[in-house]
Amino acid sequence: MGAYNTIAFDAAKCDGCGDCMSACANTKVGADDALKEAPLGGTARSRIQIGGTAETGYELALCRQCGDPKCVTVCPAGALGKDLSNGVIGWDAAKCVDCLLCTVGCAYAGIALDEATGRVAKCDMCEGNPSCVKACPHDALKLVTTSRIYNEVGGWEDLFAPGLAGCQGCNTELLMRHTLRRVGPDTVLATPPGCVPGMGSVGFNGTTGTKVPVFHPLLTNTAPMLAGVKRHYKRIGREVTALAIAGDGGASDVGFQSLSGAAERNEQILFMVVDNEGYMNTGMQRSSCTPYGAWTSTTPVGQGAGGVHSQGKTQDAKNLPLIMVNHRCEYVATASTACMEDLYDKLDKAIEASRRGFAYLHVYSPCTTGWRFPTDQNMEVARKAVDTTFVMLWEYTRADGLHFTRPVDDPLPVTEYLKAMGRFRHLSDDQISHIQSKVVENLGFVKQLAHGAKA
Amino acid sequence: MEQTKYLVVGSSHAALEALTAIRMHDPEGSLTMLTRDPHLPYSPTVLPYVVSGRSAPDNVFLRDEKFFAEQKISLKRGKALKALHPARNAAELADGSEIGYEKLLLATGASPAIPPIPGIEQVGYHVLRTLDDATQLNAAMKASKQAVVMGAGLVGMHAAENLVKAGAKVTIVEMARQLTDGYFDATAAALIEKAFTDNGATILTGSRVVKLAPSATGATLTLESGATLEADLLLVATGVRPNMDFLAGDGATVARDKGILVSESMQTSVPNVFAAGDCAQAKSFYSDARVMNAILPDAAEQGRIAGMAMAGDPGIKAYPGGIPVNTYHFFGRHAISVGSSKVPEGGEVVTRFDEASGRYLKVIFHEGRLTGIYGVNEFFDAGVMSQLILRRIDLAPLRERFLAEPMKTAREIMSRTWR
Numbered sequence: 001m002g003a004y005n006t007i008a009f010d011a012a013k014c015d016g017c018g019d020c021m022s023a024c025a026n027t028k029v030g031a032d033d034a035l036k037e038a039p040l041g042g043t044a045r046s047r048i049q050i051g052g053t054a055e056t057g058y059e060l061a062l063c064r065q066c067g068d069p070k071c072v073t074v075c076p077a078g079a080l081g082k083d084l085s086n087g088v089i090g091w092d093a094a095k096c097v098d099c100l101l102c103t104v105g106c107a108y109a110g111i112a113l114d115e116a117t118g119r120v121a122k123c124d125m126c127e128g129n130p131s132c133v134k135a136c137p138h139d140a141l142k143l144v145t146t147s148r149i150y151n152e153v154g155g156w157e158d159l160f161a162p163g164l165a166g167c168q169g170c171n172t173e174l175l176m177r178h179t180l181r182r183v184g185p186d187t188v189l190a191t192p193p194g195c196v197p198g199m200g201s202v203g204f205n206g207t208t209g210t211k212v213p214v215f216h217p218l219l220t221n222t223a224p225m226l227a228g229v230k231r232h233y234k235r236i237g238r239e240v241t242a243l244a245i246a247g248d249g250g251a252s253d254v255g256f257q258s259l260s261g262a263a264e265r266n267e268q269i270l271f272m273v274v275d276n277e278g279y280m281n282t283g284m285q286r287s288s289c290t291p292y293g294a295w296t297s298t299t300p301v302g303q304g305a306g307g308v309h310s311q312g313k314t315q316d317a318k319n320l321p322l323i324m325v326n327h328r329c330e331y332v333a334t335a336s337t338a339c340m341e342d343l344y345d346k347l348d349k350a351i352e353a354s355r356r357g358f359a360y361l362h363v364y365s366p367c368t369t370g371w372r373f374p375t376d377q378n379m380e381v382a383r384k385a386v387d388t389t390f391v392m393l394w395e396y397t398r399a400d401g402l403h404f405t406r407p408v409d410d411p412l413p414v415t416e417y418l419k420a421m422g423r424f425r426h427l428s429d430d431q432i433s434h435i436q437s438k439v440v441e442n443l444g445f446v447k448q449l450a451h452g453a454k455a
Numbered sequence: 456m457e458q459t460k461y462l463v464v465g466s467s468h469a470a471l472e473a474l475t476a477i478r479m480h481d482p483e484g485s486l487t488m489l490t491r492d493p494h495l496p497y498s499p500t501v502l503p504y505v506v507s508g509r510s511a512p513d514n515v516f517l518r519d520e521k522f523f524a525e526q527k528i529s530l531k532r533g534k535a536l537k538a539l540h541p542a543r544n545a546a547e548l549a550d551g552s553e554i555g556y557e558k559l560l561l562a563t564g565a566s567p568a569i570p571p572i573p574g575i576e577q578v579g580y581h582v583l584r585t586l587d588d589a590t591q592l593n594a595a596m597k598a599s600k601q602a603v604v605m606g607a608g609l610v611g612m613h614a615a616e617n618l619v620k621a622g623a624k625v626t627i628v629e630m631a632r633q634l635t636d637g638y639f640d641a642t643a644a645a646l647i648e649k650a651f652t653d654n655g656a657t658i659l660t661g662s663r664v665v666k667l668a669p670s671a672t673g674a675t676l677t678l679e680s681g682a683t684l685e686a687d688l689l690l691v692a693t694g695v696r697p698n699m700d701f702l703a704g705d706g707a708t709v710a711r712d713k714g715i716l717v718s719e720s721m722q723t724s725v726p727n728v729f730a731a732g733d734c735a736q737a738k739s740f741y742s743d744a745r746v747m748n749a750i751l752p753d754a755a756e757q758g759r760i761a762g763m764a765m766a767g768d769p770g771i772k773a774y775p776g777g778i779p780v781n782t783y784h785f786f787g788r789h790a791i792s793v794g795s796s797k798v799p800e801g802g803e804v805v806t807r808f809d810e811a812s813g814r815y816l817k818v819i820f821h822e823g824r825l826t827g828i829y830g831v832n833e834f835f836d837a838g839v840m841s842q843l844i845l846r847r848i849d850l851a852p853l854r855e856r857f858l859a860e861p862m863k864t865a866r867e868i869m870s871r872t873w874r
Contacts, residue, residue: 051867074468074752076501078514100784103836106838107869
């Protein structure tokens with residue numbers, strides 16, 4: 001049994017046009033039958049019902065295909081049941097006795113009386129291709145297929161040890177487990193000093209934390225060491241994926257020279273950077289990826305010994321992935337755990353590209369400890385970073401240039417992101433406007449690159 | 456003595472939901488379901504449709520043998536609970552054997568209440584509570600020319616409609632002044648009554664049978680008025696009484712009133728013993744009083760809570776109290792009632808009745824909140840309305856729209872409030 005696709009409704013995008021209802025009525029009872037019920041508007045027989053008004057907002061009544069469906073438990077005739085292969089709650093017309101008790105069980109008006117037949121009717125997901133979703137001109141209805149990832153990889157072997165020593169709420173475990181699962185057992189992993197080995201990937205007391213060979217290079221030599229290992233395997237004729245999972249400090253600061261060299265030589269490795277914007281494993285010191293204004297233990301806030309007031313980091317962050325684009329690598333992309341489907345697509349492409357040359361994947365990874373936000377907020381913070389365009393999700397290949405994979409039409413103000421965590425709590429208005437203008441500038445800069453790629 | 460971790464007595468909705476809830480938290484603990492019925496689990500609610508022939512008796516089962524095998528549940532059919540010995544956590548069966556339990560659920564349901572009318576034991580009559588009752592009534596109905604149904608609750612009305620459709624001359628005798636008393640109000644009942652009389656049934660409300668005697672055709676009924684009725688088929692549907700006879704003797708320590716008294720987690724007054732469904736008397740939503748609310752959705756809810764409590768599931772939430780909910784189909788029309796028919800002090804009743812279409816709506820508000828809603832041929836989502844009541848949603852700002860379009864407006868509130 002896997003997870004299932006669902007129809008999601010974004011009330012903010014709905015304008016009440018009713019196309020979804022017409023499409024449903026047409027698909028399920030035929031255009032003629034639907035229109036025969038003209039007094040009921042022709043859409044009364046639709047199994048998706050949009051209510052509300054432009055002033056109050058539009059609202060949805062639709063079967064949720066519940067995991068614990070009450071309609072099924074209260075059906076006295078055994079006429080309703082959840083199909084475990086696709087998650088759809090099916091209705092058996094022959095068994096149904098029209099008692100309407102299912103409508104008592106459902107708190108969502110997901111199964112209701114079709115007055116034209118005197119029987120109940122409910123959404124059956126149109127065999128996985130819902131007409132309502134296709135008909136929606138505003139993207140207010142979407143077939144959410146995130147379960148695809150779980151269904152596909154849920155059964156694959158987890159190549160990390162069951163227990164890891166990460167901070168509570170850290171998303172790096174998610175990243176490590178997903179990535180290694182995807183890359184598979186024919187992998188050699190390099191993890192330089194940072195959170196990834198700190199969490200236990202290199203193991204304790206002589207055992208490794210992974211089920212693949214893992215080694216612990218210096219901060220300065222991760223890329224060339226891994227490149228050497230890869231070359232060795234090539235020489236003996238064995239196909240392996242050479243994977244580095246490094247922090248932003250190890251990649252953008254002291255490890256940068258050797259990273260740049262490996263990229264320039266187009267070594268066949270996949271270099272993943274988990275960017276938590278600082279040296280979080282060793283006590284939250286600043287790195288060149290730490291953003292302007294952020295508190296770290298080396299960019300403190302308050303009155304200093306010399307009488308100079310400090311307000312966090314005074315320099316802007318280095319944009320490492322854009323620098324890697326300038327190496328004209330096989331593949332360069334940015335990703336976020338807020339957008340797992342996007343991350344997965346990029347991981348697939350990066351693995352593939354690493355067979356030909358240097359692939360670089362930069363994952364923005366909020367740090368609950370160092371950024372100071374509640375441990376249950378990691379995904380929310382990651383999502384805010386994307387929605388404010390504080391981070392941008394794009395990919396680059398030599399053939400197609402750079403393009404956005406998840407363009408944000410209407411970015412939220414950057415304050416939405418900044419206020420989600422403690423490391424920006426002290427910011428002055430000037431600092432906030434600096435950050436906002438930098439976000440706009442960065443977006444404009446990447447847009448230019450993307451535009452140039454298209455032309 | 457056979458020993459089981461969980462013993463569930465009964466096999467209808469409350470019992471089945473308890474099984475699911477127990478297995479959700481404890482996939483392995485030994486689990487035994489005991490039922491006096493010889494069949495696989497089925498719902499008493501489906502029986503009128505077995506009577507009518509719409510549902511085949513072998514096609515109404517809610518679980519199959521495979522389910523019990525997969526879930527590692529031992530199903531003992533045709534085994535009635537005779538006595539309970541709570542002091543030593545043991546259940547005594549009708550065949551004299553005993554089963555020891557760690558946690559016990561009494562979901563034993565109810566049986567037809569047979570009124571103590573002189574002569575009733577001398578005449579043949581039908582009741583409708585088990586699958587075997589239904590198949591017998593289905594067989595008898597085909598030959599019936601002149602049927603009498605005692606009791607105009609939903610069971611009696613369903614059966615009467617089937618008898619009418621099968622071609623019998625049907626008389627319904629009801630003590631109360633209206634049909635479906637306690638389910639629907641007088642206006643709704645009048646609509647239901649008209650549908651029945653239009654189809655040839657005779658309705659005698661406010662009538663009481665005082666004597667029964669065998670006759671050549673079957674039975675002769677004497678009414679309080681002195682009139683007599685002949686019946687070749689007599690159905691007694693004058694209500695039910697909870698099955699709790701096994702609480703005599705040692706089991707008498709389990710507190711009872713009209714039913715088995717339970718807490719908000721379906722626990723009886725005795726450790727390790729729980730009760731749910733039609734045999735249980737649990738908290739009302741409207742007051743602290745404990746009431747009988749023998750309806751299917753409530754049985755399922757109570758069964759689930761009992762199962763969670765028995766398995767020690769920390770996700771358990773206290774039973775919020777039941778509200779009456781009924782849906783009723785008659786002669787192609789439908790009647791739905793949600794919530795209390797009682798108008799609370801300071802409450803307000805709004806009714807709307809369109810005689811031409813037979814659409815009837817009655818809404819009861821109290822302090823801006825919905826406490827009850829009734830409709831005939833006026834469809835609304837009973838599940839959504841129940842939530843409006845249970846969540847005590849303030850409808851004051853939307854009152855007029857709610858009255859004009861209850862279904863649509865309730866759906867909007869639902870979508871906004873608990874999407």
